[in-house]
Amino acid sequence: MGGITTADLALAVASSGALGMLSAKETPLSELLDAVPVGAVIGGNFLRPGREDFPAVQEAAARLPYVECFWAEPDPELVRIIHAGGALAGWQVGSAREALAAENAGCDLIVAQGVEAGGHVRGTLGLLPLLDEVRAVTSLPIVAAGGIGTGHAMAGALAAGAEAVRVGTRFMAATESTAHPAYIDGLLRSGAEDTILTTAFGDGWPHAPHRVLKSALVAGEALGTKQVWTPDWPSVTYTGAVEARALYAGQSVGGVRERQSAAEIVAELVGEAEMRLTQTVY
Numbered sequence: 001m002g003g004i005t006t007a008d009l010a011l012a013v014a015s016s017g018a019l020g021m022l023s024a025k026e027t028p029l030s031e032l033l034d035a036v037p038v039g040a041v042i043g044g045n046f047l048r049p050g051r052e053d054f055p056a057v058q059e060a061a062a063r064l065p066y067v068e069c070f071w072a073e074p075d076p077e078l079v080r081i082i083h084a085g086g087a088l089a090g091w092q093v094g095s096a097r098e099a100l101a102a103e104n105a106g107c108d109l110i111v112a113q114g115v116e117a118g119g120h121v122r123g124t125l126g127l128l129p130l131l132d133e134v135r136a137v138t139s140l141p142i143v144a145a146g147g148i149g150t151g152h153a154m155a156g157a158l159a160a161g162a163e164a165v166r167v168g169t170r171f172m173a174a175t176e177s178t179a180h181p182a183y184i185d186g187l188l189r190s191g192a193e194d195t196i197l198t199t200a201f202g203d204g205w206p207h208a209p210h211r212v213l214k215s216a217l218v219a220g221e222a223l224g225t226k227q228v229w230t231p232d233w234p235s236v237t238y239t240g241a242v243e244a245r246a247l248y249a250g251q252s253v254g255g256v257r258e259r260q261s262a263a264e265i266v267a268e269l270v271g272e273a274e275m276r277l278t279q280t281v282y
Helices: 007-015 029-034 051-063 076-084 096-104 127-137 151-159 181-188 214-226 251-255 262-278
Strands: 020-023 042-047 066-070 088-093 109-113 142-145 164-166 195-198 210-213
Touching: 007 020, 007 042, 007 262, 029 051, 042 051, 051 066, 051 076, 076 088, 088 096, 096 109, 096 127, 109 127, 127 142, 127 151, 151 164, 151 262, 195 214, 210 214
Parallel strands: 020 042, 042 066, 066 088, 088 109, 109 142, 142 164
Antiparallel strands: 195 210
16 A cells, blocks of 8 residues: 555554555655554555665665565575564565475465455465465465455455455545545445556556556546656645556455544455454354
């Protein structure tokens, strides 16, 4: 969720009993981490980490209990740095091959991202077959990501072998989110069929598939040469053509039906999942 995951949103999620996540590559990192109270259950995610990010990873690992990397091959040196800082290390993957590489790199857990996910998508499999393939090659705890926007979907992923789930799109519309109101309105009006996997918003990051609202692609094409196909999402302060920006959304977007606080979202998801999991069908 990039810069939308402000400290306020991450703290609201953590205060509700879930793991809040920050985009740890946001600048300045120290200022972002200063907003996180000591002991808060918040993790940091590094997107496309490289050797130049090692100092930032080291700082995040010393101040957060969990640090995760995405969109890069699992790197044992990065994992070593995370562990040296005292944090658990995770890697988000899109295939069984990457999952095995993450385990071999020394990770403590794996985030398996199905193709249903919003934002940048690493793999090509749906979440359930991906969980099957990842579970076959590793015994590490698995966090299921992609297409989870309701408690029923959460229960399905847990029943399929995941130890936890990741939820993104629902929190785009949280009251603590800094997404532009027009972006949130688009989410509220959309269902799974209104999203598309594309590489259109790839200026500066080519050949990286990402799932957005179809309407964003249509609006961008309508602008013609005036459109800038940046991967940046529109925040509340953006004043341009919001409808033509990268409006990231997963296929779980149908679960976004109203603006709710992070606490309300977490409570709804957990309540629905618990009810579903306690029902036994013969």
